Amino acid sequence: MKPGMLLRGIVAALCAATALAVTVTSNPNDVEGFFEKSKSKSGHTNNWAVLVCTSRFWFNYRHIANTLSMYRTVKRLGIPDSNIIMMLADDVACNSRNIFPATVYNNKGQPLDLYGENVEVDYRGYEVTVENFIRLLTGRVAKDTPRSKRLLTDDQSNIFVYMTGHGGDEFLKFQDAEEISAYDLGDAFQQMYEKKRYNEILFMIDTCQANTMYTKIHSPNILATGSSKLKESSYSHHEDFDIGVAVVDRYTYYVLEVLEKIDMQSKATLQDLFNTYDFNLLHSTPGVRKDLFNRPLDQALLTDFFGSVQNIQLTDTVESSPSPSSIDAPLPDSEPLYPDETAALDNSSKEAEKKLVRRSLEHTFEIGNPDQSQTWRYAAFIVLSIGLAGALAAGSSVL
């Protein structure tokens, strides 16, 4: 019907655009020139994705399916697993109520198993907490956190942040236990900006009253989009009667419909995606916040966030003359190369270095380390409360 026509139109436009791009750039004499042109305007050199499902339990099947669908999409478009951080309760695939064990589907009839064989969940089950999410974004993780649980972005990273779950006015619930507020999110992004941990962020959220979540963001170069406005619910799309629960949310379903049609070379823009938003389909009013974003949306490619299109530079010069020299000793196996420190450093600076090393060892902090907790405060508090309670009891018996 109407939306189908629209999509078809977009796809046609895409094809035309790609064809055009190819004809423009296939100037046979100009390999070098091409590399100048092919630089995307975003100015990023790497892509990251943070995909968060904040729900757990069987009846929230659709949220996990939403997140896994996004995971599949960004992976298909070229973001490597090492650059995808997925936070997922991950309790439906092996749920005893799941009649298709070890699978998760996002459509009725189970055409596509999202769980597949190669899903890397970085924060699983009870690790999906507000604290871990904030720590992940701001980089303030404990020292022994493995690489896969760190967001190792720099000033040339584009980050796609996707969240889904149950939310309300300026908050999003995390596993029925706690909630993150729009302020927390805005603060976390601001701290990322302070430390130049991103080039651009696309923040996408599918939850009830989702658009309230991005109202408190105040850092530049962030584009935010949500599924529904204040006092509006977001709805699930449809149910699979074999599975017995809703399998996907409306907003995510229609976003995926657009993303399924693009590939790594696609020139589709974010504007194309936002143009497909339709109240009649979503049953809610999706929002886009672009006042913080510096580029026109019709020039920002979808693959700038969902894919991993890298800038490349052709190598044209070669070092002139490193010829084999027999003097050099072979490198020891997998050992770091250290310089000749004996000649370079005099004694005093060596001592200073030693001191620094020792110092840095002293200061190891772990979350929940008893040394750092303030036990004496609790003790003082307890003593005081006992005293107060005693006095109160005496007083009330007299009064």
Added chain:
Amino acid sequence: MTLPKDRTAAQDRTRRMVLLSIWIAILLGFPLWWKTTRVYRAELPFDEVEQWSQWSSCRPAFPLKINVHLSDAVSLPGSVNPQQQHEAIVSEIINKVQSSSPSSGSQNLPLEVVLVDQAWRGTKEQDILDRPSAVPGTYDFYISPTSSTSKKTSVSIKSQRQGWIQVADWTQDQISSAVAETLERVFGSERTKIQKLLDRQDEEEAAKVKTAVKYASGYQLTFSLFSGDTSNGVREWKMQEAINTYMAPFLRTMSVVSKFTVESQVQHYASLTFQPDLDATAKEYYLTPDKLPNFINTAEWSLASTVSSLPSLNFLVYVPPADQSPLVIKSGPGAPPSKTNSFLIPRWGGITVLNRPANDPILTVSELEPVMKIFLSQLRDLLGLSDLSTSVPAGSFPITFQKNEATSMTTWELDQLLRKRISENLVDSIKTLGSLARLVADTPNMVVLDPIQEDVTQALLDVKAACEKVQGSSSSSLSTGSAVEEALQHSRDALEKAESAFFDPTMVSMLYFPDEHKYAIYMPLFVPISVPLLLSLLKELKKWAAAKKEAKAKASAKKTAGQDADAEHVHDRKEEAEDRKTK
């Protein structure tokens, strides 16, 4: 009311004592509660950070010492007093350098020109090569009349901080202008770069895609061989030997800046995500540049290393399967193929496509030589090592650069990198501390523990130490020559401390906690307690006031109506005394 009076009095007394004790407990407890529930915030020296961001106490400057050696093979015309003439040449060089450098920022690389008294006797190249300078920032220029037949000025920069200037006319004017121009051309652009960096005017450059990785004290280099399928016959490669031969000298030289961990891997049956196109006329397959960004099959090629947490740089050799070879990079059929058949992904690594005959299962060291040369040049770009031979602007005479054969770089370039990295680290650590200051000021709920304070203080001390070290780098440490390296170490420590303070796990203000929520938590506890307490206090005060009034009335009545009830009088007094205590 019906109770005897002394018993009521006793009850009153107990009641008042209880009330009093509760209020004393509250009044004493309140400051304790206030102090213990307060957010602990160690004092951070933000004024000092602010001062550093203006470089008000010490501005990093990298003094360069230029030793000029004049050949005495030919004496200068009109030389009367060699001492005077030397001074004249030196001052002329300095004048010319100053007048020929319109670029600002000469204070960042102040030049000190010294004419070495002991004249240089040789005219051969070998004489220069035998005298390397080991001190970063100290350069030797050997000046002689030109020996070539063309009679033109030419400059040759050797790899160990030496330069050989051959001047066309052996006159004072020619010598000084040749030295001045060489200095300007070699150091001019670096000077403005450092100026911009220190003044944080590099914002327009920040918008550009940067090839060089951020500074880290160590990097992990991963060399990977991806072989299309068995049809190309590749079984193994002699990578360890190739690394030892071609990479190790470079890495060893670079290890004054950063350390390197090297690893390699071979993966077979590595397929591309797309089919390369066939150029039927040239009988070769080709990759168009718009496909190169998707060249890496991220889903199947395992490139992420979990061994270390060092930033990693990847170098890939891809050998296509036999039914897709030769595979070249070109923009279309009939176009000239790329000379190196390789490309670079900024901040990530380098990739080269290697076409080879299918009969040999082992990639030998000699076969890897061109590949390693490409990787070496890509590694230079990724590490931010500028290539002087291409970046020096053209001038009135040619400047040639001779790289060290083993390391394929000159110490001039290494020095430039050292100076750049020191400045970057200092600027970055001060920026990080500034961000930390803003963060702490913006979030009053955040706990700031003592280790953070120590880190910040230590970072500032390291910034100071680095700054002072570079100031005196040319003069003080001629013997050791490690002042610049020490400065780098201090700047690295400063950056590490600043980052560890910023990224400390305790520096997370957990949740946004609005005041309404605080009231909501404290109200259920404090309202039920405070209501009876306040009411009973009021009641007691009222009673006391009433008793006082009564006593007054009685006293006046006593005056008029004579003597009455001594006992009550005594009791009143007691009550009064107690009330005073309460007050």
